[in-house]
Amino acid sequence: xxxxxxxxxxxxxxxxxxxxxxxxxxxxxxxxxxxxxxxxxxxxxxxxxxxxxxxxxxxxxxxxxxxxxxxxxxxxxxxxxxxxxxxxxxxxxxxxxxxxxxxxxxxxxxxxxxxxxxxxxxxxxxxxxxxxxxxxxxxxxxxxxxxxxxxxxxxxxxxxxxxxxxxxxxxxxxxxxxxxxxxxxxxxxxxxxxxxxxxxxxxxxxxxxxxxxxxxxxxxxxxxxxxxxxxxxxxxxxxxxxxxxxxxxxxxxxxxxxxxxxxxxxxxxxxxxxxxxxxxxxxxxxxxxxxxxxxxxxxxxxxxxxxxxxxxxxxxxxx
Amino acid sequence: xxxxxxxxxxxxxxxxxxxxxxxxxxxxxxxxxxxxxxxxxxxxxxxxxxxxxxxxxxxxxxxxxxxxxxxxxxxxxxxxxxxxxxxxxxxxxxxxxxxxxxxxxxxxxxxxxxxxxxxxxxxxxxxxxxxxxxxxxxxxxxxxxxxxxxxxxxxxxxxxxxxxxxxxxxxxxxxxxxxxxxxxxxxxxxxxxxxxxxxxxxxxxxxxxxxxxxxxxxxxxxxxxxxxxxxxxxxxxxxxxxxxxxxxxxxxxxxxxxxxxxxxxxxxxxxxxxxxxxxxxxxxxxxxxxxxxxxxxxxxxxxxxxxxxxxxxxxxxxxxxxxxxxxxxxxxxxxxxxxxxxxxxxxxxxxxxxxxxxxxxxxxxxxxxxxxxxxxxxxxxxxxxxxxxxxxxxxxxxxxxxxxxxxxxxxxxxxxxxxxxxxxxxxxxxxxxxxxxxxxxxxxxxxxxxxxxxxxxxxxxxxxxxxxxxxxxxxxxxxxxxxxx
Numbered sequence: 067x068x069x070x071x072x073x074x075x076x077x078x079x080x081x082x083x084x085x086x087x088x089x090x091x092x093x094x095x096x097x098x099x100x101x102x103x104x105x106x107x108x109x110x111x112x113x114x115x116x117x118x119x120x121x122x123x124x125x126x127x128x129x130x131x132x133x134x135x136x137x138x139x140x141x142x143x144x145x146x147x148x149x150x151x152x153x154x155x156x157x158x159x160x161x162x163x164x165x166x167x168x169x170x171x172x173x174x175x176x177x178x179x180x181x182x183x184x185x186x187x188x189x190x191x192x193x194x195x196x197x198x199x200x201x202x203x204x205x206x207x208x209x210x211x212x213x214x215x216x217x218x219x220x221x222x223x224x225x226x227x228x229x230x231x232x233x234x235x236x237x238x239x240x241x242x243x244x245x246x247x248x249x250x251x252x253x254x255x256x257x258x259x260x261x262x263x264x265x266x267x268x269x270x271x272x273x274x275x276x277x278x279x280x281x282x283x284x285x286x287x288x289x290x291x292x293x294x295x296x297x298x299x300x301x302x303x304x305x306x307x308x309x310x311x312x313x314x315x316x317x318x319x320x321x322x323x324x325x326x327x328x329x330x331x332x333x334x335x336x337x338x339x340x341x342x343x344x345x346x347x348x349x350x351x352x353x354x355x356x357x358x359x360x361x362x363x364x365x366x367x368x369x370x371x372x373x374x375x376x377x378x379x380x381x382x383x384x385x
Numbered sequence: 386x387x388x389x390x391x392x393x394x395x396x397x398x399x400x401x402x403x404x405x406x407x408x409x410x411x412x413x414x415x416x417x418x419x420x421x422x423x424x425x426x427x428x429x430x431x432x433x434x435x436x437x438x439x440x441x442x443x444x445x446x447x448x449x450x451x452x453x454x455x456x457x458x459x460x461x462x463x464x465x466x467x468x469x470x471x472x473x474x475x476x477x478x479x480x481x482x483x484x485x486x487x488x489x490x491x492x493x494x495x496x497x498x499x500x501x502x503x504x505x506x507x508x509x510x511x512x513x514x515x516x517x518x519x520x521x522x523x524x525x526x527x528x529x530x531x532x533x534x535x536x537x538x539x540x541x542x543x544x545x546x547x548x549x550x551x552x553x554x555x556x557x558x559x560x561x562x563x564x565x566x567x568x569x570x571x572x573x574x575x576x577x578x579x580x581x582x583x584x585x586x587x588x589x590x591x592x593x594x595x596x597x598x599x600x601x602x603x604x605x606x607x608x609x610x611x612x613x614x615x616x617x618x619x620x621x622x623x624x625x626x627x628x629x630x631x632x633x634x635x636x637x638x639x640x641x642x643x644x645x646x647x648x649x650x651x652x653x654x655x656x657x658x659x660x661x662x663x664x665x666x667x668x669x670x671x672x673x674x675x676x677x678x679x680x681x682x683x684x685x686x687x688x689x690x691x692x693x694x695x696x697x698x699x700x701x702x703x704x705x706x707x708x709x710x711x712x713x714x715x716x717x718x719x720x721x722x723x724x725x726x727x728x729x730x731x732x733x734x735x736x737x738x739x740x741x742x743x744x745x746x747x748x749x750x751x752x753x754x755x756x757x758x759x760x761x762x763x764x765x766x767x768x769x770x771x772x773x774x775x776x777x778x779x780x781x782x783x784x785x786x787x788x789x790x791x792x793x794x795x796x797x798x799x800x801x802x803x804x805x806x807x808x809x810x811x812x813x814x815x816x817x818x819x820x821x822x823x824x825x826x827x828x829x830x831x832x833x834x835x836x837x838x839x840x841x842x843x844x845x846x847x848x849x850x851x852x853x854x855x856x857x858x859x860x861x862x863x864x865x866x867x868x869x870x
Contacts, residue, residue: 097835122618122699123618124700124752126751142616142752143619144617144619164631210426216743216794217794218743218744218794218795220747236793236794236795239793240795241795242791260490260491261490261495262495262746262791262795263749264746280490280494280495281490283486283497284486284495284496284497285495285496304497305497305510306495306496306497306510306511306750308750324510324513327499327513328513329755351754367699370691370695370699371699
């Protein structure tokens with residue numbers, strides 16, 4: 067019988083007796099085992115994602131309630147695009163009874179309201195407002211409407227301190243990032259560039275806003291202070307980086323990237339360093355979000371139809 | 386064969402003297418002496434959509450009863466079939482197959498070009514599946530049309546001619562509407578009692594609420610209109626021809642067919658004209674296609690492996706691409722897959738086709754780009770795996786492109802001056818780019834080509850050339866693109 071001490075005694079080539087026995091079982095040359103283990107460690111990124119929905123219909127922008135018990139998302143069904151809220155028991159409800167498209171919701175930090183984009187088709191197409199509604203579906207209010215011409219106010223994102231809502235708008239002739247109070251007052255423009263600026267999200271301290279922009283060529287993630295100052299570039303990759311989502315602990319920003327040739331969810335440090343591919347799947351992975359507990363949530367067609375998944379990132383996969 | 390969608394409401398409204406015959410919720414009368422016109426209505430305004438107007442048009446045309454196929458004496462066809470992916474609304478050339486990363490920011494858009502399997506050819510990063518298959522298709526980057534109105538440009542795209550096309554404002558171009566390219570194939574190859582030559586997957590094309598002209602037989606007659614099918618992700622295969630009454634499945638069609646036969650018998654009693662007999666033949670074909678077990682298998686997508694259906698995409702356009710493959714496999718010679726029925730959408734987030742005046746980039750990255758990428762990529766793979774790609778021409782194109790300069794709503798408007806098309810398979814010389822656009826993709830820089838040239842080339846590959854067109858009484862439109870053929 068080989069004792070533990072002998073089993074772990076390292077030979078001159080760095081291989082222990084335990085390695086040798088394990089390698090026999092795996093049919094791997096003992097000398098390659100350390101390298102193999104290193105590769106396995108590097109590629110082990112996360113537990114398998116958990117599938118939350120099963121209908122297969124196209125979905126976008128999942129958003130967890132602050133207490134983590136409800137998940138809002140947008141579902142395309144036939145020609146309709148509506149908001150749904152899914153409870154922990156799997157039941158779902160529509161947020162409104164409107165026949166017009168409603169989509170891309172975000173929760174208020176107290177969990178009492180949602181803010182979302184509303185595409186009113188009457189009297190004109192091409193007119194999109196931001197509305198808010200109580201979590202029980204009552205008390206629909208307009209947050210920001212078009213300023214007398216056809217514009218798009220969309221992708222609202224409620225600041226964690228509850229004081230402002232970031233969104234994109236074409237009201238000034240180009241798609242820019244703005245913030246506004248939840249009551250629709252005090253609209254402020256954060257960006258001013260002929261590029262497309264889109265999909266704002268807040269840092270947990272409500273001091274900064276991450277967004278996507280093509281001002282440097284293709285789509286990249288940038289961060290700007292909530293007052294519009296100090297705009298910095300966060301990603302620098304060839305190709306599409308979009309839909310940033312700031313993690314609850316403030317340390318990471320998840321985003322969709324095509325840098326590996328198909329849409330994957332990446333996460334980078336809040337300083338833009340150490341980007342990691344969190345999903346690593348040949349399917350389409352898109353619309354990242356975080357649960358309050360820090361689980362990555364996204365939409366993927368890896369099972370055929372489009373479903374919402376939740377994934378607990380392994381330590382090695384976190385930026 | 387008349388295979389246009391019927392006006393079932395008209396059917397419901399028909400009433401005749403005599404006894405009552407109930408058909409589901411439908412009420413018609415039999416018995417008694419009918420006038421010839423009433424008999425025609427009884428036989429004509431039925432579920433297969435033979436209309437009185439069609440009958441009268443037939444009579445006026447006085448076409449030879451059999452309208453035989455035009456013999457191919459001039460050339461050996463290299464392919465058998467054409468699949469047209471009709472990207473209704475007009476995709477942006479700058480965000481699909483003709484990126485201009487060096488153009489000014491206001492033009493180039495946010496997407497990066499990516500390398501393809503063919504050195505030197507780049508396409509949009511949102512189309513990675515197509516990038517990996519660039520050796521199977523050619524890209525034309527110098528198409529141009531003569532109208533930026535969906536109605537007229539749609540007619541040009543689908544027929545090669547603006548004749549009879551109607552604009553959004555109601556202005557109609559001079560001349561008779563020419564036949565759809567599929568109808569040309571149907572006319573030249575001739576009527577086949579077993580299989581329609583021309584099938585359209587999707588509903589009638591509209592601009593707003595105005596129907597588009599050029600989807601059907603045009604000057605060769607409604608006998609060569611397309612047979613229509615569609616697919617709904619939740620309801621499955623749909624047969625717009627029937628516009629089935631609530632609760633009536635295709636299983637019920639047999640009895641309806643029997644009813645039609647009874648009604649037709651009345652028609653025969655009052656008129657034995659050759660035209661009526663021919664229409665019976667066409668109607669019989671339609672019923673056969675809809676109800677016979679063998680025919681129903683053609684459009685039963687559940688017979689396909691789940692894995693393959695998923696590869697095409699579990700959404701309408703993807704499943705219609707799969708249906709297109711099944712149809713050409715079954716002998717259909719021209720299949721047109723409509724991306725959508727509508728343009729100038731009443732909302733900005735759903736499927737108003739590729740008509741992205743608003744939120745062009747949002748819609749591209751959220752829906753349209755990956756849908757086209759997945760479905761067309763799967764179609765090319767599937768055709769190749771089955772040995773069908775070499776005998777099937779695949780065309781993906783819209784009626785025009787989009788304005789190179791981005792508008793103030795992050796959208797792009799209509800642009801007919803320069804746009805792109807993809808053409809694959811069918812013995813064509815692929816893995817190349819035909820024509821170039823200028824620095825902003827505003828105008829062709831060289832080799833300007835038209836939609837008529839594109840489809841002249843596609844039809845040439847399946848043996849529908851000058852000889853056949855002329856023999857069928859048609860004027861050849863456009864020129865074969867020599868670099869491809």
